[in-house]
Amino acid sequence: MTHTLVGWHIELEFAERDSHTRAVALVRLPDGRELRAHGDTNRHPADPEQLRVGEEVAAARALQDLARQLLGKAHEEIDELGAVPSYPLM
Template sequence: MQTLVGWHIEMEFTEHEGRTRAAAMVRLGDGTELRAHGFAKRHPTDAEQLRVGEEIAGARALMDLASQLLGKAHDEIDEASGRTSYPLT
């Protein structure tokens, strides 16, 4: 199988006072850059586990990116076909 294109997703995390923020960015083959954010907040009674906050915030940022990618793809389908497409959600 031949690889046609590859995407690289960059993700950065910051932690402040029990709150983790993930910032994600993907560059697509057409030059488009999509950016998304995700957040997680630690309950005051929970033990500090930075990795868990990163996983939750990162997953939420990736879900946002996925939604943006679906929207972009459907906009391109609509433009090419002249009709409205509907993403399965």
Template sequence: MPTLVGWHVELEFTEEGHRTSAAAMVRLGDGSEMRAHGYAMRHPSDPEQLRVGEEIAGARALMDLASQMLQKAHSEIDEATGRHSYPISH
């Protein structure tokens, strides 16, 4: 029977003027936590659409988390095998 594993991801947003900030945190199955931030800026002449700023800032924070997780995984592979691993780009 397959083992079910889950990660808990949190995203929080702050709005300050034309800037939206996102703070992301993930708790991994090994108990470690990773944190990242993302930002979005609205041009002053653009209409106020908080959801769009949150989506951009949130996506950037999640991309940073993804990069950190890949780095962590490859470090663990390298440590276990004694060789240097290379991430596959898509």
């Protein structure tokens, strides 16, 4: 049995403006497609400014969006084969 190590790199970028943080996640897949996902968060005015926390929440939301897109892509590819339908968990 042959084992192949495959890796994907996900890029995360952040934009912060006042109490709003936006994250963009980008992954380039081996088939050449790129998936881009977004996540946003807003700090409550009563909360102290903690940029790291805003980045973590926005990143988590972007990664959730990316996961949803990857699952959708995988289910489309399974369904194209037509043998057994897939059951997306979205």
